[in-house]
Each structure stands twice: as C-alpha cells, then as structure tokens.
Amino acid sequence: MDSVKDSGLAPDNRPSVFLSYARADQKRALSVIAALEQSGLRVWWDGLLEGGDTFLPTTEAALESADAVMVLWSKTSVDSHWVRDEATRGRERGCLVPISLDGTHAPLGFRQFQLIDLTKWRGKADAAEFQAAVRAVHGFAGQPHRAPSKPAGKAPTRRSVLIGAGSAAVALGGGYALWRALMPGAAKASENTIAVIPFSNLGDESQAYFSAGLSEELRATLSRNQMLRIAAPTSSAEFRGNDQDVLTIAKRLGVAHVLRGSVRSGSELIRVSVELLNGRDARVDWSETIDRKPSDVLAMQTEIAAIVSRALANEINAQAVAEGRSGDLAQIGGTKNAGAFDAYLRGKALAESSASEETDRAALAQFDAAIKLDGNYASALAARSKVLAVIANETSRIDEARLFYDRAIASAEAAVNAAPKLAEAYSALGYAIYNGRLDPKAARQSYERSRELGEGDADVLRTFALYCAYTERALDADAAIASSIALDPLNPGAFRAAGHIAFARRDYDLTEARMRQALELNPKLSAANATLGSAMFLTGRNQEALKAYAAEPTAFIRLSGEAIVQARLGNKPAAEAAFNELLSDYGAASKYQQAQVLAQWGQGPQALERLREAAAVRDSGLLLARADPLLDPIRTLPEFSQLLSKMGLS
Template sequence: MDSDTSSSDQVTAFVSYRRGDRERAVSIIETLEDKGISVWWDGLLAGGDRYAQTTEAALETANAVVVLWSGDSIESHWVRDEATRGRDRGCMVSVSLDGTEPPLGFRQVQYIDFSGWKGGSSEPQFTELLHAIEHVAKEPGTELTFRPASAGKQGGISRRAILAGSGVVALGAAGVLAWRGGIFGGGGADGSSIAVMPFENLSADPEQAYFSDGLAEELRNTLSLNRRIAVAAQTSTNSFRDGEETAMEIAQALGVSHILEGSVRRTEEQLRVSVRLIEGGSGFEAWGETFERALDNVLDVQSEIAALVVDSLVSAIGEDARAGTERVGGTSSADALDAYLRGVALYELAASEETDRQALAAFEQAIELDPDYAAAHAARARVLTVIGSAYAKGKDLAAYYDEALAAARRAVESAPELAEGHAALGLVLANARLDMAGARQPYDRSFELGFGNATVLNQYGIYASQVGDFEKGREAVKRAERLDPLNPGVFRTEMVIEFAAGDYEAATRAANRALALNPEIGSANRFLGDIAYLQGDIETAKARYEAEPMDILRLPGLAIAARVVEGEEAGDAALAELVESYGDNSFYQQAQVLVQFGREDEALAALEAGRAAGDSGLTLMLTDPLLAPIRQEPRFEAVSASLGLS
C-alpha cells in the first residue's frame, strides 16, 4: 500500500482507542497514514460535529476497524461497542498496546501484540498490522484465528540450524498471527486432521520427559503416513505445552478437527499410557483409553493408539487400512526406541558440541541394539553432518562426512519408504559432498514420501530453492505451513525460496512472519537487509544487518554496508573481521562481499577456494542475487557445474 494510492482505491481504517492511550494511538495512526492508509479517529471531529452520528458513519464505511486494546480500554463501553461492530462486519483487527488480552467476546479473533513496538514502520508488528488491514479490506468477513502470545525457550542459533533445517523456536511477543486464507488455506479444518499434544510426564523422574515427548512425536510420525489424515507438526503443537488454552482454542489456532492428549507414567518395568481424543469443534471427548503394559511392550501401545486414531478419523478404510498405524523405519526393541528418543531430545536442544555428541552416542546405542533401525541411521547421518560442519576440520571433517554418507545410505537400504532416510541422504550429498545433482533423486523421493512430515517438506523447500525449482519449493513449503503453522523456521524457508526467486515482496512478508513468531530467528534480518540493499535503501539494510543474531551472516552484510556508507577502508576492515573470525569456513561469504566491492576476480577465487575446501555455502550460489554480476563468468560456471548446479 503506497502513499500514492488513488482516493477511490484507498484503504480506510477506523481506529478505536481510549483517551488514556491517545499518545500511543496517535503514533500508530500517523505511521498508518505515512503508509497511505486513510485513518478516521476522534481527533478529526470538528467542534460542531455530532459525535455519535459522525462516528457511526465512519464505523460503517471503514474497510477495517482497528481496535487498540489495553488494560484501560477493555473497560471502555465505547471501545467495546466499536469493536463489536467491527467484529460483526468481519473487518475487525485487534491490537494489544500493552500485552493485555482482548475481553471475552473478542478472543476468537487474533490480536497483534504491540507492547514491544518502538514506532518503526518496518518492525514485524507493524508489518503484520498492515497485512491484516489489507486482508480484511480485500476480504471482509474472513475468519481469523487467535491465540495469546506465549514465551518459549530459545535454543542456540548457528550455521547448524540452517544446515539441519532446525525447527527450534521461541514464540515472540507477536504470538500467533495465522490467517485462515493465509496459513490455513481458506478452508477450516476437515474431519481428518489432528494435533497430537505433548504427552504429560507423570513419572517420578522429571528427566523422563524425553520419553513422553518422544512417544508423542513418534505417534505423529506414524499417523502422518496416512494420506487421509493431516497431522499438525511438533513445533506448532509444542507451543501450547504450558498454556491454558482449551482444546477448542487449540484446534481453531492449528486448523485441526481433533486433539489427542495423553500422559505417560513409566517405572522400571511398567508403562501406563492414557490418551483421549477430543473433538475440536465442541470440546467433547470422542473416546479415551488407558494402556497398561510391560515396559518392553511400548511399541505395541504406540501402534494400538495409532490404529484407534485412524479408525476414528477415517470413515472408510480400504487397502491402506494399516497406513498410519505402523512406524516406517522403526524398531522392535523397546531399549533401542528409548535410546533413539534420548538422542532426538538431545539433538533438538541444538545447545553445544557436547549435546550434539551425546545425541550421536545415543543414536549409535540404538543402532547397536537394533542394527536395522533405519530412523536411527537417518538421525545419525544428520548429526554426523552437523558435527562435521560445525566442529571438525581437515581429515576429521572428511571422516565425519564419510560416516554420514554411509549412515544415510544404510537408512535408505533398511527402509526404502522412510522419508527421513531419503532426506538425510539428500542433506549429506548436498552439504557434505557438494553433489547437488546427486542429491536430487533422494530429495525428490523424500518429497513424495514425506507429504505429511513438515520437517522433510521444509528441508526439500531449501533444496528446491538452491537448484532453482521454485514452484516445487513453494508447493513443499505451503504443505509444511499447513502442518506446522506456528514454526518460524517454515516461514524462513519460504523467505529463502522467494528471495532466490526474486519475489522480494513475498520474501519480506515471509521474513516478517518468521520474526513475529520468533524475533531472534537467524537469517531473517540478513535477508531483509539484502533486500533493502538491492533496492537501494542502505540505511534500512545496515539496520537489518546489525539486528542479525548470526555472526556468519551479520558480518558480510555489515561489510557491504560499511563500504557504501563509510568508504573503502571501512569496508575492507569489516571484511578482514569476517576472515579473521571464520577463515576457511567463510569463503562463500567472502565471495558475496567481494562481488559487491567490485573485486570480481577475487570473488571468483574465493568461490574456487570454497569448492576445494568443501564450503557448504556454495550450495546457494546458483540463485544468490548478490553473485549476479559474476554469474556469466566461465570460472563461476565451472564451479557451479562441479556442484551439479548447471
């Protein structure tokens, strides 16, 4: 929405607020007007205007009714009346000035938390507000989803997160901003969709939480194999772990028809698992079951629960009657499962080299107990690739990559239908071997098999962006968004795809959604900085680069900006800092900077050095707009061809 929008097409907004919030309200109003929106508020009333009549006319004709909630305004009858009319017209947009939840009667509509807004038009909260106003202006009556913002635990952010497709998240102040017709595809939940909530650990030992969490995730993986059932992914369901939302609110927020809750009590010899299936629309329990078994029968319990869910959600079971009731690539050993679940919990921490190596040891223990445990081989391949990339050098690095490749191939051989196995093989071939052509077949196969697995789809989307297959990438990420709508990593992948495709508007929108869910997510600010830089807005670019939490991404951006703003000497000093900090692990980033410095021969030499060193950054080179000036150079084409990118 540009400021030169014609008056006939101009979007109009009615802003409702309480007088005590006037200062914050005026700041929002002025920023909206700067963006070309015509705003009506009571400050426009002339001395002789009849307040009620004038207000009612504006309220009935505005494209959007923006309600500014606060601890004071929720007590205002005027604000509630105006909000009611906006809600009934289907054009209400809720904003919380101080984090206060809207009052009863308005909580079915999402709100945008402005408590952390500093007044900038490019901040994620304001971008979401613009998007919301534009959305209801175009489609009045659109249903919106709501869930209060909640804090989450932020894991470490590093190159490892990008390499591994990590879904580590912390829900930020903006909370869940998921529009039906946006994330949820416009339809409401169908009758065969489910969210498996984290199982509660009722064991005496709190350290057993990995087992209850892992059991729930294994159940999600099993159910996702049935093409008739849409299963919400772990990141989105886990965001409700400590909240007070009802099953109906969770179902609405995730766009699913059913919720499965459970608890696990585990002793040295006995296992007790209680589960209940809840209808999301009514909140009523469809059924509940308790399974008491010897501990080594945990796998039978998992299959029995899955079978009950499938029977409940799929009305007509045909030839695929068992689809979604047995874990592909699983194990028959309860001890191997336990070791595998410990490994998954440690790997997902993404905390340190120590926890990564502990995860590796746990996966290797699982494989020792069951040599044909394909899921454990796939997980081992991923963690070996991560350890090699993040912590190893020289001969040690090559050894890790060799082991990772062997583990991925073993996973595929042991379970040819395991999507995670093919995805792991693609990951190793692309990032460890820089064999992008060789990675295509396993990645394509993972896409075919992983239709219900958001993590697999997310990884495929990254690969598709790297090889320029943008439509396939978009298809994968849209599926992932449907399954995992609260995962900022999914929107980060959409950002990467659209940036590579040259659709900077869509990339910006996706980046801001990722930041709204997790303000600390890596790479989003770097990409927004690149977009601003490529569009000639160096001040915004510099600010975005400075906000990027990942050093390996922040330093190249600051070097580029420093040269433009402060001159050649400052740019060279910033580039030297990058080289000193990351050395041979930054050849690709050095090439990006050198191209923008106009030193194209040096940039090409950096790419060639990166190829010799096995720098996984080179997987981005085909579609990176920062390298566009050298893309037609024979030396560039030679490096690209050696990766199988051309």
C-alpha cells in the same frame, strides 16, 4: 445448509484451482478448464457465477479458498487489472501457477516464477507441458499426482458444470455455494486433520524425554497413514505445557481434532492417559488409560495410533489399510527392541535441543547405542545421519567435516536399505550427498523419493523445497514449502525457508514478509535477520539493512552483511573492519561469504578467487551460488559459469 452432508453431496477432496484469465481468452480458457477437470482437479472460474450472485465477494472467497491460483498470461491479460490483482493474491498466498498462452512473458513483479508455456499445446490433458501445471497444483494441495486416464472431452459450459454436480446445486442457491460445498476444508478444517500435543510428564523430571518422545513417535506413526493430515511437531509443541483451550489450539493449527495425554513411567509400569477432543466444541470423542510394562511400550504406541485412526473415521483407516498405506513398524523404520527405542528417544531429545555441538555429539552417542541394539532400526539410522551432517557443519576442521559427511551418507544409505518406504531416510541421504559432496544431480533421486513418500512430513517438505529453490525449480519449491507451512504453521523455520526461497528468485517483498513472520515466532532465529537485511540492501534501503544485520545472531553472516552495506554507504573504514574481522575469526570457513562481499564491492576477480578457494575446501555455501542475488555482479563473467559447471552446479 452449510455442510457437504446436509447438501447431499459426497465430500470431494480433489485439489482445487482458481482460474484467472482475460475475457478475450475465454475460448483457450475453456480448453484449460476441460483438461484440468479431466486431470482430476476442481476448477473455479467466473462461469460458475449464478445470476444474482455478488461478483466481488464470491470471487474473493473462491480466490482465498483454492489450493492454487492459475493465471493465464497473454497479450491481453497482462493489461487486465483484474488478472493482475488475482495473480498478486496467488503470489502472496504462495500458490501461484503461471501459464503463458501465447508466449507472452509475465508482467514485472511476476517474472521470478517459472512460466509454463502452453503456446504449442493442443488441448490434450496428458501433454507433458500441461501435466507440469497439474503437478504444481497437486504440490500446493499436498496430494500425490496421478496422470489422467481418459481422453479429453469437450470444453465445459457453465450449464454442464452445474448439472454435472447434481440437483443439489439448485437447493444450495448458486454457483459459489456449490463451490463451497465441494470444498469441505474451505470454511472449516477437514475431518482427517489432527494435532498431537506433546504429552505431559507426570513422573520424575528425568523421564521428560520419554513422554515427549512417545507423543512425537505417535504423531509420526499417524502421519504415515496417508489418509490423515497431522500437524507438524514444531507447531504442536508450541502448546507443550500450555493451558490454552482446545478450541484455540485447533483454530491456530487449523485442525479438526486435538490429541493430548500424559505419561507416568516407573520401573515396572508405564501408564499413558490419552484423550481425543473435537476442535469445534471441545467435547471428548474418546479417552483411555493404558497400562503396559516398559517392554511393551512399542506395541502401546501402535495400539494408540490404530485406536485414534478408528475414532476419527473408520473408513479412513480401513481404506488406508486396504491400500497398504497405514504403515507398520517394519515398513516405517521402527524397532521391536524397547532398549533401542529408549535410546532413540533420548537422542531425539538431545538433537532437538540444538543447544551446542556437545549436545549434538551426545545425541549421536544415543543413536549409536540404539543401532547397536537393533542394527536395522531405520529411524535411528536416519536420525544419526542428520546429526552427523549437523556436526559436519559445526566443525571448523575440513578433514573432520568430510569424515562426518561420509558417515552421514553411509548411515542414510543403511536407513534406506532397512526401510525402503521411510521418507526421512531419503531426505537425510539427499541432504548428506547435496551438502557433503556438493552434488545436486546425485542428490536428486533421494530428494524426489523423499517428496513422494513424505507428503505428510513438514520437515521433509521443507528440505525438498530448499533443494528445489537452489536448483532453480521454482514451482516445485513453492508447492513444497506451501504444504510444509500448512502442516507446520507455527514453525519459524518453515517461514525462514519460505523467505530463502523467495530471496533466491529475487522477490524481495515476499522475502521480507516471510522473514518477519519467522522472526515474530522466534526473534533469535539465525539467518533470518541477515536475509531480511540483504533484501533491504538490494532494494536500496541501506540504513534499514544495517539495523537488520546488526540483529543477526550468527556472526559470520552478520559481518559479511555489514561489510557490504557499510561500503555502499561510503563508510570504508567500517566496511574494511567488518571484513577483516570475518577473515581473522572465520578464515577458510567463510570463503563463500568473502566472495559475496568482494562481488558487492566490485572486485570480481578477487571474488572468483575466493569461490575457487571455497570449492577447494568443499564449502557448502557454494550450493547457493546458482541463485544467490549477492553474486549477481559476477554472474555474467565467463569464469563464474565455468566454475559452476566444473563443480556440477550449473
């Protein structure tokens, strides 16, 4: 028996926790287990092991399968090699939830993680400090958090855990088998996971934007059904025009189903052929060819999404509709105007090309055209806000940048008003306020709402994770980026973001690992080599750091890094040459990078002055200052704290 269905147990999609603790702390651990289970979580602990189970393989498998690894640090457990090993794996997997039972600090190597203090906890599941840990687990599992509704019961025993699961536990043959049965996603992808591969364009090359855009909008429509888990577009696009077989695609993306199709568009008719394939044996579960007039393309998109949801599992879509979570055009920010939809798809294609400021401005023109045809087209308003923020970052004129950010905020606010449940609208608003006005407090509400609505959107999760990382919310950042990577495992930007998050908390080993993953996917990815170089520099590997900086394609980041490392190597002429090139080529636009260099050169007053100048021109680099390791040499200066406080960044 190797499936939930065969075992007679109902599928259990609750978030799962691997609990690591020292034997001397078992009494407190049992209280934690009881409260976790009352909070709706599944817990694996060594008390689940049956007599005759092989301890190491069973424990390792559970450690690899759990959504989160919760470690109970205490005076005893910090000296336990077992606990440290399990905590290390949780850190490597990016799902560590550290708890202090008695006020003991985590050992070296784990202090970059925000520690949840349960010293004064009295065993109540609804206590604020305990619910902080529960929220972290839900975040790693990519599921919404709901507070417990019943009072805590007595601590579980190994016997009650097994009996409570039903007599099937005996038939399955041991505690670990039960654990696996209760985790349908541990050995294989859950049935509600699907990847939408960009549709092939069978018509004129000028219509390629339409086939790609239609499949992307179909993916977005499906992702708003919260009963489904949809692979993100960047990872799915890896297989655009790719002849890899369905089994390979499903395995690489970690999904149970693959949706692919083709589009042939003409002036009077659009033909879309779609097939849903099973990722385990490549059989076709459903296929259909749909012909529609161009004016009916919007209805066709929604029609296909509904059919796919039903094909995956009738009960999934039925439950989502019953709970109002399947999404409709009015709710998700769509349009009923075919012309507006076409302009929006053209704008998306231009924006995603990231070719130049010229293509970004061309994308803006298309979004403007879409909004002119439908002023309440929230998805277009949100996309317009994002591209306005991109242009603001590209321009070298400070006054123009402020104007673009103001327009980005206004566009995002209009998107929120038009579609109050559109996650990307709140994400765009949070980003524009955070970067345009350098106001993390004002941006927080929008970011929080985007996280709440966007649990299936990898881009929303990634943006939220970076915001949390630079506002010192380590657990929230870790949970969000873990969910983003799970949805988008082939996106180099996701791993780069994870590297930035690790760098902000000074975990340089993890920074290096994540940046290497990003560069393996895209060797030309901006800012990845520079952050890799910074991690190497801060761990004393100066020659390696210099090579990493030399490979950085973004010049002003490369120059600041080279100026720092050359000075450390004692090569003053090379350091000054890089710094002078930074000044001459980028001037006021590089004030923050200049401050980093001067701080590392030991010129604290000059570094602080550059930061003040950066503040005067509202340099968005200042948002990194609160957590930037390269500014550590001046972090203890009173003037540094005063500057951050004055800007609302402390």
